[in-house]
Amino acid sequence: GAVVSQHPSWVICKSGTSVKIECRSLDFQATTMFWYRQFPKQSLMLMATSNEGSKATYEQGVEKDKFLINHASLTLSTLTVTSAHPEDSSFYICSASGEGGTGAYEQYFGPGTRLTVT
Amino acid sequence: DAKTTQPPSMDCAEGRAANLPCNHSTISGNEYVYWYRQIHSQGPQYIIHGLKNNETNEMASLIITEDRKSSTLILPHATLRDTAVYYCIVRAYGQNFVFGPGTRLSVLP
Numbered sequence: 001g002a003v004v005s006q007h008p009s010w011v012i013c014k015s016g017t018s019v020k021i022e023c024r025s026l027d028f029q030a031t032t033m034f035w036y037r038q039f040p041k042q043s044l045m046l047m048a049t050s051n052e053g054s055k056a057t058y059e060q061g062v063e064k065d066k067f068l069i070n071h072a073s074l075t076l077s078t079l080t081v082t083s084a085h086p087e088d089s090s091f092y093i094c095s096a097s098g099e100g101g102t103g104a105y106e107q108y109f110g111p112g113t114r115l116t117v118t
Numbered sequence: 119d120a121k122t123t124q125p126p127s128m129d130c131a132e133g134r135a136a137n138l139p140c141n142h143s144t145i146s147g148n149e150y151v152y153w154y155r156q157i158h159s160q161g162p163q164y165i166i167h168g169l170k171n172n173e174t175n176e177m178a179s180l181i182i183t184e185d186r187k188s189s190t191l192i193l194p195h196a197t198l199r200d201t202a203v204y205y206c207i208v209r210a211y212g213q214n215f216v217f218g219p220g221t222r223l224s225v226l227p
Contacts, residue, residue, distance in 0.1 A: 044156075
C-alpha cells in the first residue's frame with residue numbers, strides 16, 4: 001500500500017520556540033493532506049486539511065496562526081508549531097490521500113511525531 | 119462526532135478469532151465502513167473497508183449486516199501483535215475521517 005512518512009519521529013523543544021514537522025507521501029501524489037493531534041488516552045482529532053497549493057482549512061478551535069501548514073507539493077506538507085507551549089505537547093499524525101483504485105478515496109497515515117515542549 | 123458506537127474494550131485469547139462489533143445505525147447509502155487500528159504510539163493502520171458486501175483480505179474479514187446498521191471485524195487468528203485500539207469509521211467519498219474512541223483489544227497469551 002501507499003506509504004506516508006513523518007519527520008522527526010519525536011522532538012523535544014523549549015517553550016516559546018517553533019518546531020516544524022514534515023509529512024511526505026513516498027510513492028503516490030497526495031492531493032490532500034490532513035493533520036491530526038492525539039493527546040494521551042484520547043482519539044485522533046483532526047486539526048486541518050490542506051490541498052496542494054491552497055491554504056489549509058482549519059477545524060473549529062484550532063489556531064491557524066499557531067499551527068502553520070504548508071502543502072507546497074504533491075508529496076510534502078509541513079506543520080509548524082509556533083511559539084510552542086507545554087500544552088502543545090502531543091502526538092501529531094499526518095495522513096495523505098489521492099485517488100484510490102476503488103474510488104473510495106483512501107487515506108494513508110504517517111507514523112506520527114511525538115512533540116514534547118519543556 | 120463519530121457516527122459509530124464500539125465497545126470500549128475487549129479481550130481475546132491468542133490464536134482465537136477476535137470479533138469486534140460496530141454499530142452505525144445512521145449510516146447513509148453512500149458511506150463506506152472503514153476499519154483502522156492503532157498500535158501504541160504509532161499512526162493508524164488501514165485494515166479493511168466495505169460498502170455493503172462482506173470483504174476479506176490478508177488481515178481480516180468485514181461482515182456488514184444486510185441493513186448496513188452494524189458490522190463486525192474479524193481477526194481470524196489473533197496474535198499478541200494484534201493488541202491495539204481498533205477504530206470503526208463510516209465515511210463517504212471525499213469526507214474526512216472522524217475517529218471515535220474505538221475498541222481497545224487486548225490479546226492475551
